[in-house]
Amino acid sequence: MINPILLRSWLIGALSGAAFCIVGYGNLSANDASALRVNEELPLSAAALDEAKALYQRRCGACHSIETNRIGPKHQGVFGREAGSALDYNYSDALAQSDLIWNEQTLDQWLANPEATIPGQKMGYRLSSAEERKVIIAYLRSQSETSVAP
């Protein structure tokens, strides 16, 4: 289950998203735009970051870590970089040849359904909870800030 502190930080994000959103989000609905806005509420509070890290470890930790390539590629700097570009990781041809850039939208699609996002990829995992995807994407972003232009 989701920790109430984290939930509260989403709600705050959603409210500020509702207040500030839309310009710059093209044809997304207001709901989508406020969801993106939540993800832009960085840095995460210490409590939210702890919670997000724990969720990342539960859902992704069997195959991934931030710092090292394992069954899946390392996630340091993944937010904002081109798909299939971690050094020294043996990607599927499909992912290696993809020119997708990882951002909120592409990560959300990928985590919900990797095969539909990049057919021929080899990540055998789907995360069906949109809420959990949001938290984990915010966490990945927080681990990538140094390599992303503001």
Ligand code: HEC
């Ligand atoms: C069962 C193992 C497994 C699990 C669990 C898993 N992944 Fe993966 N992941 C992989 C593999 C394998 C690849 C490489 C896919 C390829 O080369 O086609 C990958 C690739 C990725 C990529 C592309 C990275 C890049 O450098 O382009 C992202 C992003 C990603 N995973 C995120 C996640 C997240 C976030 C979770 C948890 C919600 C997760 N994965 C859970 C195995 C897994």
